[in-house]
Amino acid sequence: MQALQVKILDPRIGRELPFPSYATEGSAGLDLRALLDAPLVLAPGETQLIRTGLAIYIADPGFAGLILPRSGLGHKHGIVLGNLVGLIDADYQGELMISCWNRGHTAFTLEPGERLAQYVLVPVVQARFEVVDEFHATARGSGGFGSSGRQ
Numbered sequence: 001m002q003a004l005q006v007k008i009l010d011p012r013i014g015r016e017l018p019f020p021s022y023a024t025e026g027s028a029g030l031d032l033r034a035l036l037d038a039p040l041v042l043a044p045g046e047t048q049l050i051r052t053g054l055a056i057y058i059a060d061p062g063f064a065g066l067i068l069p070r071s072g073l074g075h076k077h078g079i080v081l082g083n084l085v086g087l088i089d090a091d092y093q094g095e096l097m098i099s100c101w102n103r104g105h106t107a108f109t110l111e112p113g114e115r116l117a118q119y120v121l122v123p124v125v126q127a128r129f130e131v132v133d134e135f136h137a138t139a140r141g142s143g144g145f146g147s148s149g150r151q
């Protein structure tokens, strides 16, 4: 388990909205809730940047955060992320923001405190790049996009 520093940026968190926590022992994602003053209607096709009231400072460059959609909202209501996936850098100290996109065909009302997305901490490896003229040959070479298995 990795310790992370969290700043609570809004007094409603801990009162009207619970402190962030994992829903179950095996949860990979931490639910992120919409910090809103009032219900927000998202028209079909509309995207809004939603506050969470939380800042999570990872600090260790061996980790990053991912903001991912919640399956139920995406599948049933077409509520997904405008950036598809949010990548949170280890040195980011600002508020976690959720780009909320209604990709569906009907308006969706987002309620204050609604669980909108999830935050997953993942290990990352920063690469050191070495410029070369030739790569060591491989069976695949530069074939891609369905090239394997063709006669």
Ligand SMILES: O=c1ccn([C@H]2C[C@H](O)[C@@H](COP(=O)(O)OP(=O)(O)OP(=O)(O)O)O2)c(=O)[nH]1
Binding pocket: 067, 083, 085, 086, 087, 088, 089, 090, 092, 095, 096, 097, 098, 099
């Ligand atoms: O869904 C997201 C995505 C990003 N961020 C924050 C954390 C991240 O570290 C920072 C920058 O994100 P990213 O690098 O993806 O944005 P950019 O468009 O490349 O802008 P920048 O020039 O600030 O890196 O914005 C969020 O709060 N939510």
